[in-house]
Amino acid sequence: MQINAAQQLKSPLGDTRYYSIDETTREGFHIRGEAKLVRTNRSILVTGQFITVVRCTCSRCLEEFECPLEFEMEEEYFPAGAIPNGLAGPVADDMDGFAIGGDHILDLNEAVRQNILIGLPAKPLCQVECAGLCQRCGYNLNYGPCNCVEKQGDPRWTPLGALLSTEIAGDNYGST
Ligand SMILES: [Zn+2]
Ligand SMILES: [Zn+2]
Known part of the structure; x- marks a missing residue:
């Protein structure tokens, strides 16, 4: 140079x-x-x-x-x-x-x-359609779906699920 x-x-x-x-x-x-x-x-x-x-x-x-x-x-x-x-x-x-x-x-x-x-690009992307990482397990989704996918279910039900599990926990507590 x-x-x-x-x-x-x-x-x-x-x-x-x-x-x-x-x-x-x-x-x-x-x-x-x-x-x-x-x-x-x-x-x-x-x-x-x-x-x-x-x-x-x-x-x-x-x-x-x-x-x-x-x-x-x-x-x-x-x-x-x-x-x-x-x-x-x-x-x-x-x-x-x-x-x-x-x-x-x-x-x-x-x-x-x-x-x-x-x-240098401020936010480089390995490919335009980079799928990123799973927010739960950190798996690189460019290699395919991670194991969380089936367990995850519909996120809209999560608050209800949490509510139900506390109720169940409460019942268990009350019955012992
Ligand atoms: Zn990437
Ligand atoms: Zn995952």
Whole structure:
């Protein structure tokens, strides 16, 4: 996830280069896509569309599954001399981005990691029709019905059932 930007930093404004990415990040995400690097008056602007696969835990059945994730990124990379606290003079307030190392290496890893985190689904589902877990026994209903199904009966009768059993318990108590 590293691109040597030495040549492009010397190029005129607007110089545009494309890099196809097919690499694994330090965190182990395999990223595929294309990065577009444009030389601006103060930075190199990186935009790109990528696809990766992340391990997700299904929010219904709690199974882990592999979830394809597409994400876009748009980040500015500032040359070492222009970053805040550098010696390049006043910097704009909106300077928000990453630094290019003194070796002119533009490292996409951190930006990609951040964009993956942002792109993660809030409530991932292993499948649209995930049946979830049985609320009684916790069985994963995607594998079929659990043993509770027959015992459960019609939930509308549960309060009545509870009432009857207390009455029976009361009778038993009274008769002893
Ligand atoms: Zn699921
Ligand atoms: Zn069950």
